[in-house]
Amino acid sequence: MTLTDLRYLVALARERHFGHAAERCNVSQPTLSVAIKKLEDELAVTLFERSAADVKITDIGARIVAQAEKVLLEAGQIKELATAGRDPLSGPLKLGVIYTIGPYLLPHLIPRVHQAAPSMPLLIQENYTARLAESLKRGDLDVIVIALPFEEPGIVTQAVYDEPFRVLMPTGHPWENDTAIPAKRLAEEQLLLLGAGNCFRDQVLEVCPLCRPGEGLQRTLEGSSLETIRHMVATGAGVTVLPSTAAAPIPGGNPLLTVRPFEAPEPFRRIALAWRVTYPRSGAIDVIRQAILASPLDGVRPINPR
Amino acid sequence: MTLTDLRYLVALARERHFGHAAERCNVSQPTLSVAIKKLEDELAVTLFERSAADVKITDIGARIVAQAEKVLLEAGQIKELATAGRDPLSGPLKLGVIYTIGPYLLPHLIPRVHQAAPSMPLLIQENYTARLAESLKRGDLDVIVIALPFEEPGIVTQAVYDEPFRVLMPTGHPWENDTAIPAKRLAEEQLLLLGAGNCFRDQVLEVCPLCRPGEGLQRTLEGSSLETIRHMVATGAGVTVLPSTAAAPIPGGNPLLTVRPFEAPEPFRRIALAWRVTYPRSGAIDVIRQAILASPLDGVRPINPR
DNA sequence: AATCACGATAGTGATTAACTATACATCGGA
DNA sequence: TCCGATGTATAGTTAATCACTATCGTGATT
Structure with a gap:
């Protein structure tokens, strides 16, 4: 054997x-x-x-x-x-990122990691939290970027930043004149949601307990992405909730779309890194963390490690 | 390394x-x-x-x-x-049994298998022959108990016993005075039948080619069981044909019901075990076979393996 | 300086792991 | 029932690897 x-x-x-x-x-x-x-x-x-x-x-x-x-x-x-x-910053690092973070974080992250650790190429996979967790435990991934809460035996997490939620509506919508939107008012509108499996979908539903999918005006877009939802909002199909980093990814933005914050207490999600307790390259994880914090992510609040 | x-x-x-x-x-x-x-x-x-x-x-x-x-x-x-x-008698065995055998065989089988192979728990599923065959091929089941004929590529069968059919009628029925019933006479009566999918239904119809369901007095009880049919016979709703093991499962029996054999040639069904040719735990199958033969099944004739 | 202890290296034979080619078994369609 | 497609097993050969014996090199001790 x-x-x-x-x-x-x-x-x-x-x-x-x-x-x-x-x-x-x-x-x-x-x-x-x-x-x-x-x-x-x-x-x-x-x-x-x-x-x-x-x-x-x-x-x-x-x-x-x-x-x-x-x-x-x-x-x-x-x-x-x-x-x-030898050197924790040498050798490839297998990084997993959830779908609702990848497109907004990775373009900033990758060059910064490359600069901080040139001999540590990133092998990146985007997926749902559950899939990432599985790969992480199997050893197919080394570190993952997910939203808390996240509890798995043998896995440790470290919060990196908090990210407030925003309301996205078509320009010209009646709420456009409000400076902040109360969460309950989401129930009055056609709310566009990601499909099951996306943790962000569940977090949005938590924000607005009256928004039960299937009853009323909510609409679930299975297998879809935040970008698709953004386009649907632009066509007037409804409103949606986005994490702040996804709200205005392009400087200047789209004139058909209007973003407004929530009224206090502003709902948010806590983004964290997670890795196996036994994973030995703690230096590599630190580089990832620093690179995330150095990225210009709209609206996020960094969390210092305890 | x-x-x-x-x-x-x-x-x-x-x-x-x-x-x-x-x-x-x-x-x-x-x-x-x-x-x-x-x-x-x-x-x-x-x-x-x-x-x-x-x-x-x-x-x-x-x-x-x-x-x-x-x-x-x-x-x-x-x-x-x-x-x-390494021991074929250790580890669970997934056993499938058709509906018209399960209730009469399993109460005898389970304790006998437990005694012969204490570390081989049985995971039992009752279903139609076709469903069992599918599960067997997929590997969801290891061995199934079915009625012959049964031909599937990659599956081997071994006959275990023959089981004669009996006529069940309400006590007081005119046939009560006959010692044996000719098969043709079933066409004269309201014959209660199991629903499609039960192989036993087809076997009964073979016994009495004049009994075409839907034409005449036959009545099909979709989604039903032999026990339900027995109760219906007791209320005088008709007569039925049962395998011998199901004819008088309770010692003493029900005073409202009378059982009579068929006239020779007595119709019967042949019950067999079936498993994938590749299934490696032949010892486990043998235990099942022995346990079936050791069970007190009313009227059955054992078949010795060739 | 000679000796000793111990690990490294060289060279050789045997085992094993890999390949290509091909045999064999099974199933599905004609 | 035969034939072709698919998929696994076997045979035979080559190459790599592993383990051996013999010997060398190095540093410490006498």
Whole structure:
């Protein structure tokens, strides 16, 4: 049993296809077949049911694969430790960002990180919080940028900034003359919402408890983005709530759109970094944090680490 | 980086002496020296400070050794899992049973399986043959109990017993005085039938080709069960055909109901086990078969495996 | 300076892991 | 029922790796 064998095992469990798994491991199909068979012989256990139609993992196989993943994750930590021991700012950093932050943060973040740590390229993935959390735990990501609350065993978080919410309406809307909008008044309007899975959607619904989706004027745009919603507001389809960084990303802005703050207490979300407790490159995380705080993010309030 | 390398690494960290560490690993000293050097090159980190006096572990080396120990521990768990999973009678078995067998077989089967294989809990699902077949092929079920004929690619079957059909009528019915009922005479009566999807319904209709549902006196009870039909017969709503195990499930029976056999040739159904050809826990299947045959099922004729 | 202890290096053989080519099994369509 | 497509297993070969013995180099001790 070698680490290579375990990698083959995990790949096969993921792909459920010898050929594809082999390709993913950059080896030939027979290599992988033989390795799996060798493992099965060594452990004296059938790990997979092979049939013409597909490859099914056995019950015991699944448990062993889960354990193999743990072994590989821990083994990967050895390389991370070595990298960190050399220089935490060398080697690629796998960064995950939620959809409602990525487009507004990354254009500022990337050049700043590159300047602070030129030998630390960023490998970036945008996704929902739940997916990012999974990847983070699996080791597919090193650090993620998400909104609090966020509690996962084995994961630590550090708040970075608070970001107030804004109301976005088409220019000419009756609220245009108000300097600040009370949250309850959202219930009077057609409110455009992101699809389920976006944490920001839930946060908006918390702001306005009367806005139950499906009852009344709210409209959910499944699989959509804040940018799409912005365009819909511009066409007069309704109003929406945006995080401040997303409210006016282009200097000057769109003349068809008007942004107004909420009335106090202004609703906001708290954005944080999260990483595995065991992740050794704390220096790299600090660089990310500094780069975020150095970015010109509209309306945000930095949080100092305790 | 291999698991062997990590074992050498850990041994050296413990012994702080290349020769002794090599001895403990049952390899020569140069073998261990080379392996450690290879690791250091691969990780681009100095793990040990070699001096004439002794071998000192570096700061980063100590952290990597600790991690290596974790990897080895987790890797050892794989072997433990394999040992634990080697017994086909350990671990849950996902068993599917058709609706017209489940209520009569399972009360006998479950305690017998538990006795024969205490560490093999049964996860049971009752459904139509077609649904069970699908789940079986998908791997959601491991073994199913169905009525023959049953042909599916990749699935093998083994007949377990034959079960004759019986006529159930309300007590006081004119047929009560007959010792056996000819199948054709069913067409004379209001015949209560299970809904489509139940294989038993089709088998009953085969017994009596004149009984076309929808024409004449037959009545189909969609979404119903044999127990419901039994109650309807008791109220005089008609007669029905039951498999023998369902004819008198309670000792003593119901005074409102009378059961009579068919005239020879007695119609029957053949009950079988089915599983994927690739399913590795044949021992578990055998336990199920034995437990079925050991159950006191009214009127059934066991079939010996060829 | 000679010796000793110990790790590093060189060179060689055996094992193993990888490849290509091809056999074999199964399923679906003609 | 045969044939082709798909997918896994096996055979045979090559290359890389691992582990061995023998020996060297270095620093500490006598």
